[in-house]
Amino acid sequence: MSISRSARLCALAGTGLLLLAGPALAAGIPAIGIENEYADVIAQIGGPYVSVTAIETDPNTDPHSFEVNPHVAQQIAAARLIVKNGIGYDDWADRLIAATPAAGREVIDVQQLLGLPDSTPNPHLWYDPATMPAVAAAVAADLSRLDPAHAAVFAANAKKFDASMTPWRQAIAAFKAQHPGVSVAVTEPVGDYMLQAAGVDIKTPFSLQAAIMNGTDPAPQDVTTEMHLLTHHGVDVLVYNQQVTDPLTASFLAAAKAHHVPVVGVYETMPSGYHYQGWMLAEVNALRHAVTAHQSTETLQGHQTP
Structure with a gap:
């Protein structure tokens, strides 16, 4: 938001x-x-x-x-x-x-x-x-x-x-230990705290993240940077806010798909069928699948309990 x-x-x-x-x-x-x-x-x-x-x-x-x-x-x-x-x-x-x-x-x-x-x-x-x-x-x-x-x-x-909360903490720690040097592009800073805890390098300029989050026009050079990351193998994953989209973010998603960059969807509101802990663990697992299997998880679906 x-x-x-x-x-x-x-x-x-x-x-x-x-x-x-x-x-x-x-x-x-x-x-x-x-x-x-x-x-x-x-x-x-x-x-x-x-x-x-x-x-x-x-x-x-x-x-x-x-x-x-x-x-x-x-x-x-x-x-x-x-x-x-x-x-x-x-x-x-x-x-x-x-x-x-x-x-x-x-x-x-x-x-x-x-x-x-x-x-x-x-x-x-x-x-x-x-x-x-x-x-x-x-x-x-x-x-x-x-x-x-x-x-x-x-x-x-x-x-x-x-x-x-232990399984989520352990999953974050394991990802950080097993997958050093992973880089991502993001559309908004929705999942940034988790990504940072997992040792991920967020390549997207924060000025672009903030502009999209705040509904303002991003700087053209930031848009160019983001597109270059997605079209020239500059990142391993695109972390995409599934909940708030517009033509610009849709163009980033399309570029990621066209250039075989796996996508992980994140949310601002907890998806149906999850408790908080299961939701957070599912996001880390989706990130791991993107890195290890080149598998996209654009939407979360599941019924998990703490």
């Missing part, structure tokens, strides 16, 4: 809300993850003691196209726990939260949780392996304040969540 477009996101929110927890949770603590990957983590930590709603849920649509509606405002007004990303990614939620104050409500701003400045250039924090363990711990702490009787359950679930 664009940072600079956040001024337009006063019209944001889900046209369809996803209830991540089961029907038995109707009496649980009402909680919201603005992005569905955060909602998924809340549900994993809270278990049967939370009723979780996600607002941004559809990985097949541009997340900038959501529109605010009264139901979203009502959901936020009723929530006792809210997790949002920050760094300009979901500023619209700040305005709704401020407009519907509630005594005792807990709000976790992931940017603030991680101590990141407003100038942080890449808002896609959930691709950083350090992010969600910190979020899970904060969720457990806030739920314990809201429901002290089940604090031990929340703490145990947070410990279980952290352990469930």
Whole structure:
């Protein structure tokens, strides 16, 4: 999602809300993850003691196209726990939260949780392996304040969540050790944190990534650089944001295919059928398949559990 477009996101929110927890949770603590990957983590930590709603849920649509509606405002007004990303990614939620104050409500701003400045250039924090363990711990702490009787359950679930991140951490470490020198082109900085953790050399100028992310016209020389990378064997893989496309990014995708550069699709919104951990592991596996088997994974499909 664009940072600079956040001024337009006063019209944001889900046209369809996803209830991540089961029907038995109707009496649980009402909680919201603005992005569905955060909602998924809340549900994993809270278990049967939370009723979780996600607002941004559809990985097949541009997340900038959501529109605010009264139901979203009502959901936020009723929530006792809210997790949002920050760094300009979901500023619209700040305005709704401020407009519907509630005594005792807990709000976790992931940017603030991680101590990141407003100038942080890449808002896609959930691709950083350090992010969600910190979020899970904060969720457990806030739920314990809201429901002290089940604090031990929340703490145990947070410990279980952290352990469930091990396969992703191991996959990143194994890729970094086994495939040094891998280079990629990207269309946006969506997966950059994960790529950097895996030791990948991102060849695309960040100025091009930011321009596409922010919906501004990239410098012609940056476009030329990207096309040269894809048409002259300058990279091993194209990491392509499947969720936000335009004619320019489509031209990069076409160039990659024409010159046999494998493509790995990444998302801003967690795809259906995944929990967060399975989604992240699937992205690393797709990268590995691209490097070792020259295999593209443009879309993720699967049903994985932590």
